[in-house]
Amino acid sequence: MSGAGGAGGADGVPAGGGRRLAAPWRRRRPLRTRLALAAAAAVALVAVGVCAAAFFVVRDALYRQLDLNLTQSARLAAQRNPDSGPGTLSGECRFLAAPACAEVVPADPANDPAAPYLLPVAPAARAVAAGRKAPYYTSIVHAGHPARMLTTDYTRGRALQVALRADSVEDALEEAAWWLALTGAAGMLMAGLLGYWVARTGLAPVTRLTATAERIAATRDPRHRIELPPPGPGRGAEDEVTRLAGSFNTMLGELEQSVTAQRRLVADASHELRTPLTALRTNAELLARGERLTAEQRERASLALGRQLREVTGLVNDLIELARDEEPQLLVEEVRLAPLVEYCVGAARSHWPGVSFRVRTEEAVVEGVPARLTRLLGNLLDNAAKFSSGAVRGRAAQGPGAQGRGAEVEVELAVRGGCAEVTVRDHGPGISEADLPYVFDRFYRAGAARALPGSGLGLAMARQIARAHGAELTAEAAAGGGALFRLTFGTAG
Known part of the structure; x- marks a missing residue:
């Protein structure tokens, strides 16, 4: 066994069976490079196709003009020699400016003249003479020069062959081919430059997006933003x-x-x-x-x-509940709000014996989770009782169980415009304009609440439960003093 065989196989696969690494030229190129190559290839393909089509159009036009000259020369030769025998009629086609070469070819080779023909005679020419084939054009080489020949019918049993030098046509085609090749090469170069420019310009926002994402990953600071073009009346619709x-x-x-x-x-x-x-x-x-x-x-x-x-x-x-930032997926059912409100008010009366609760309800049915709606209403009622005027003085001065007398909380359940609405109003110090935007924030406690027990999470949890039920919970200053909390459900049965 050779030493090389112990290191790995002949095809480069490691002996341990590991996967062979791809060659550098086979690795995936960046998106910008691939986009530039795709755009350049598309434009280059179009340029080459246009140049090739132009070459064939020019070639066809030049040969059509040469064939027209041959037709006219054949007509003149036939008019000048209406009944000539087989053999050469005129010209030798050795000079570029010489007149057309013309000769008569019989259908039967036995009638050929002793002198050799000036132009090549093919079996197809005999067929034209015999009337079995239509006239045709062909490209030949005569006396070392390119030429174009027409074979047409002459008289019965004979054909007329006429030829013209095609040097000018070939030279024109060669020159056109060179110019079209240069044009195609220039088009391919321009395609590469345009492809690079398109890739660079088109992917500029993606480049900025990538740089921003990498910066955020490195600094862990989500305050970075991608710079966007300023909106304007003439900018049109935004691209993707x-x-x-x-x-x-x-x-x-x-x-x-x-x-x-x-x-x-x-x-x-x-x-x-x-x-x-x-x-x-x-x-x-x-x-x-x-x-x-x-x-x-x-x-x-x-x-x-x-x-x-x-x-x-x-x-x-x-x-723990607030950190989830969403309500748990519980069984949703139709809930009659009137009994639920009465139950929650009864629980609040037992917890706040010194507070008077006045309740007015209507029949309303909503979809929800009874336990979570009970928690929501309980938080609102506890908050209202705590901030009622008598409750504030009693709880702040003496602690739990020492509510003042005369405190009152008004609770109303009504159906307005097809929507169930629960309002809870207290007669406490109310909510100042400065505190109103923050009453539902976690741990936020207004100046009047800092002497009272609580964590500042009750109203935040109430709003989270309301949003999970598709309801809207708002707070406002009540007319005549106190705070008013309004819970509005989307629809009510």
Whole structure:
């Protein structure tokens, strides 16, 4: 066994059975190169085709003119010699300016003259003389020069052959061929340049898109954008590449908003969790020194620890639901809103005994998930009760369970224009113009709410549930004070 055979096969395949690498010339070329080659090949093919067609058109025109001259020469020869015997009539065709050569050929070779013919005699010429074949033209070489010959009928049993020198025609065709070849070569060169220009110009937005994508991948910064041509009245419709670049910019904008929202969510969650976790650690450390505490202090610390654990658990659960940024796919069914509103108001009365809830309902049926709609209405009612005037004073001053008297929340379910609408109004401090655009943001808490319990996630979750049900949830300042939340469903049965 030779040493070369141990390294690999004769065809270059590794001995281990690995796949052979492609040759450099077989590797896939860049898109710009392929587009330039395709455009150049298309234009070059058209240029070569046009030049070839032009050559054949010129050749046909020159030979048609030469054949017309032969026809006229044959007519003159027949008129001058109406009844000549076989043999040469005139000319030798040895000089370019000489008259046409003419000779008479009999159908029977036995009638040929003793002197040799000046022009070649083919069997087809005998057939023309005998009347079995139509007159025809043929290209010959006579005395070392190109010539064109016409064979036509002369008198009964004889044919007339007339020839003219074709040097001028051949020279003209050769010159035309050279010029057309130069034109074709210039066309192919121009095709290559135009193909490169087309590829460079046409793929410029794609190049910018690629550079932007690579820059984003390197810097992880989605704020970069592709530069687009400014819109103008004379620019016409956008092409596909410009539309692709615009769609890519739109996608980058959505990505930037998503990244910003994610970072803000993480920052806000870290800020909101810091305080309850600190309180939990403090109470846990306090209970760890239980032998130094009285029974009443241990009881108070245990209750505080349990309450803080429930708050942290609720906050984490809310964060998990909001972080999905979409509602889970649950079973959708027809929901009667009037009983659902009554149920949610009843639960809110038990949770806020110091708040008066006034309810007015109509019959309305919508499609949705009852558990999620219950969560949505519960969040709105809790928010309204918390911000009612008496509730604000009671909860802020004394903590949970110490609501003030006289607080009132108005709840109404009505059908307007075929749409079910639920409104929840409180009589609290209301929503300022500065806070109104942010009431549904995660962790946003207005100045009047910072002294109240809560994480600032209830309204954000309510809007997410509403959007999942195709409903619209808005907030506005109520006439006469307080805040008004309006939940509008698309259709109602």
